[in-house]
Amino acid sequence: MGGGFSALANEKNIVTHPSNPNLGDLPESCIALILSCLEPSEICKLARLNKTFHQSSFADVVWESKLPENHQILVKKLFSVEESSERLSKKEIFSRLCRPIRFSGDTKEVWLEKGRRGICVAISWKGMKITGIDDRRYWTHISTDESRFHTIAYLQQMWWLEVEGNLEFEFPAGNYSLFFRLQIGRTSKRAGWRIVSDLEQVHGWNIKPVKFQLELSNGQHTTSNCYLNEAAGKWMHYHVGDFVVENSYIPTKLKFSMAQIDCTHTKAGLCLDSVFIFPSESMKQLKQF
Amino acid sequence: MSSPEEKTLILKSSDNEEFLVKESVAVQCITIKNLVEDGCDLDAIPLLNVDSKNLAWIIEFMEKYADSTSTDAEKKDFDTEFVKKPFNDVLGLILAANYLNFPALMDVMCDACANEMKLWSVEQVREKFHIQNDYTEEEEKAVRAENFWAFE
Numbered sequence: 001m002g003g004g005f006s007a008l009a010n011e012k013n014i015v016t017h018p019s020n021p022n023l024g025d026l027p028e029s030c031i032a033l034i035l036s037c038l039e040p041s042e043i044c045k046l047a048r049l050n051k052t053f054h055q056s057s058f059a060d061v062v063w064e065s066k067l068p069e070n071h072q073i074l075v076k077k078l079f080s081v082e083e084s085s086e087r088l089s090k091k092e093i094f095s096r097l098c099r100p101i102r103f104s105g106d107t108k109e110v111w112l113e114k115g116r117r118g119i120c121v122a123i124s125w126k127g128m129k130i131t132g133i134d135d136r137r138y139w140t141h142i143s144t145d146e147s148r149f150h151t152i153a154y155l156q157q158m159w160w161l162e163v164e165g166n167l168e169f170e171f172p173a174g175n176y177s178l179f180f181r182l183q184i185g186r187t188s189k190r191a192g193w194r195i196v197s198d199l200e201q202v203h204g205w206n207i208k209p210v211k212f213q214l215e216l217s218n219g220q221h222t223t224s225n226c227y228l229n230e231a232a233g234k235w236m237h238y239h240v241g242d243f244v245v246e247n248s249y250i251p252t253k254l255k256f257s258m259a260q261i262d263c264t265h266t267k268a269g270l271c272l273d274s275v276f277i278f279p280s281e282s283m284k285q286l287k288q289f
Numbered sequence: 290m291s292s293p294e295e296k297t298l299i300l301k302s303s304d305n306e307e308f309l310v311k312e313s314v315a316v317q318c319i320t321i322k323n324l325v326e327d328g329c330d331l332d333a334i335p336l337l338n339v340d341s342k343n344l345a346w347i348i349e350f351m352e353k354y355a356d357s358t359s360t361d362a363e364k365k366d367f368d369t370e371f372v373k374k375p376f377n378d379v380l381g382l383i384l385a386a387n388y389l390n391f392p393a394l395m396d397v398m399c400d401a402c403a404n405e406m407k408l409w410s411v412e413q414v415r416e417k418f419h420i421q422n423d424y425t426e427e428e429e430k431a432v433r434a435e436n437f438w439a440f441e
Contacts, residue, residue, distance in 0.1 A: 017338050017388070021380040023418045030387050033395060037403035044436035048411050050423050054432055095438050114439070 028052060032059035040066065040094070040114045063090035068117055068172035070248035071097065077170065078103055078110065100148070108167070109148060118279035119172055124149035125272045128165035132158060142186070146235065147273045154186050156201070157268035161210070164257040165275060172248040175280040178214050178240045180258055183271040185232030196233035202269030205229060210260045214241040217253035228270070235273070242280055298325075299333035300348075306341035307333055310348055314355040318347075319390035336389070342378075343385045346371075350394050372401035376418070379405070 018025055026034075035043045035057055047057035056062070068074065071093055075084050078101045088096075097112040100122075107127030111120055125133075130153065132138040138158045143151055155161065163180075184205060185196045209225040222241025230236045238258075245252050256275055260267055296312040298321070316322035324334060336344065353359060353367050372379065379402050386394040406414055415422055424432070 017381070017384045019340065019381075020377050021384055022377070023380065023420055026380065026383065027387070030383050030395075030399070033399045034383075034402050034406070037400045038407055040439045042403075042407045044439035045411060046406065046414065047436060048424070048429055048432050049414060049420050053420075099438055099441075 024050075024052075028056045028059070031056035032061050035059075036062045036065060040098075058089060058091055060090040063094045066114075066117060067094055067097070068112065068119055068248065070170055070172050073170050073249065074110075074119075107149075110169070113279070113282060116279065116282065117172070118174070118282055120276070120278035120282070121167065121169060121171075122148055122277075123165055123167060123275045124151065125153045125163070125274060126151065128163055128275070130164075130272075131160055131162040142271075146187075149274060152183075153272045155268065155270040155272070157266050159261070159263045159266055161260040161267050161270075162257070163259070163272065164255065166253070166255045167277070168251045168253045170248065170250070171245045171252045171277075173245050175242060175244050176277055177242045177280045178254075178256055179237035179276045180212065180240060180256075181235060181237055181273040181276060182228065183233065183235045183273070184228055184230060185269050186271055187233050194233070198269065199232055202232055204260075204265050204267035205270070207265045208260065208262045210238075210258055212238060212240040213255075213257045213259075214243065215255045216243055220244065232269075235271075237276065240275075300344060301333040301335045302339055302341040302344045303337050304340050306344070308341075308344055308348055310351070311355075314348075314351050317351050317354060317391055317393065319392070321389065338388045339385045343381055346382060347385060347389070347391065347394065350397075351391075354393050368397050372397065376402075376405060 023031075031053060035046065035053075038046070043057055043062060047054045067090060074097065075088065075093055079088075079096065083096075094112070098114050100109045100111040102109050104127060107124045109122045109124075112118070113120060124147075126149065130139065133153065138156060140154045140156065141151060142154050146152070185199055185202045187194050188197045189195075205228040209227045212224045212226060213222070215221045220243045222243075224240060226238055228236075228238070240256055240258075243252075243254065297309050298312050298315050300308045300310055300315065300321075302308070312325060316325060321334065339347070350371060353364065359367070374382075379398055382394065383398045383402060386398060406418070409417060414420065422429075
């Protein structure tokens with residue numbers, strides 16, 4: 001009987017609670033629980049209140065629920081050997097994960113959405129297999145700040161457009177959507193204005209659609225045929241398909257492609273940046289690259 | 290009318306008021322659950338850090354949550370009304386729930402407290418909720434810099 005009773009009588013209760021408590025009367029553990037109800041930016045804002053709030057903001061309980069359930073795997077995969085062997089706090093893991101991390105020889109990038117615990121991946125064209133990519137008659141590589149990888153591939157003209165890529169990644173369980181980020185025509189900056197250049201070169205996109213495919217090793221498969229008939233000079237996200245991840249602890253293996261190999265017509269004037277994968281609910285991601 | 294096997298407990302507040310609560314309801318407080326499992330045979334369980342005002346509210350909350358007929362939607366509506374209390378009372382319930390180790394009540398009250406605080410700037414929170422700023426200007430700047438990533 002003694003253990004429980006003395007817990008009520010003694011533990012953390014040497015000072016009886018004030019009858020009209022203020023926030024300053026709360027122990028760190030309670031403040032940490034309050035902070036855990038807030039968004040990361042709100043937590044970090046209130047960490048400035050005083051030293052107790054600051055200290056409480058470091059508690060693992062504040063950040064645990066904001067991390068994907070498989071974050072330990074992601075730490076091992078993405079952080080350096082030194083970092084992943086240290087005992088990182090959940091806050092440190094969170095802050096590192098929500099800034100983009102390059103992997104796969106710098107051709108891929110992953111980050112955690114601050115608000116929704118969703119993992120997003122971007123794959124540069126450099127991480128894809130593109131027919132004729134090194135042949136300067138067909139493709140040029142352009143440095144630009146309009147891509148998060150600072151480079152895009154521009155198709156001058158070709159009969160055979162074929163782009164393929166794959167990814168093996170431990171996505172946390174959930175629903176995801178995959179997009180190609182493309183632009184018809186190329187742009188340049190003149191006196192601070194962004195203008196479409198060589199528009200007369202653009203052709204072939206409204207004759208036959210481009211075939212987009214997504215295939216997972218567990219059998220999920222989608223195909224969509226789409227005319228690239230958007231206005232030139234505008235980056236668009238072409239939706240290839242969606243997939244479901246059920247198990248956060250085994251890698252999801254997927255392949256994606258876009259192709260227009262109908263040899264009756266040439267295609268010209270297309271910018272290829274990257275493929276994006278993010279949680280299906282995160283439509284706002286489309287506004288940023 | 291409780292069944293013959295249904296045990297009731299007497300919970301005594303710090304100001305010596307006694308409340309009769311069914312054991313199955315009271316054990317939502319883990320501290321009380323541990324006492325019962327340890328075989329506590331006191332007539333009344335003294336809760337030295339919970340006054341009658343808070344204990345009455347806690348019992349109201351416990352009974353709602355122990356009621357197997359109340360749906361999630363009804364509990365949510367109940368929570369919405371329950372938290373409409375002066376801020377100091379919200380804090381008092383957080384302290385009491387912490388003392389009694391009552392997770393469901395902690396979650397609801399901490400959420401209510403968080404919702405109140407997030408409406409205000411740091412300076413406003415300090416003023417409204419009487420928090421003493423024990424930082425120097427440099428120290429506060431350092432905290433801001435350390436957390437820059439959260440605002441990107």
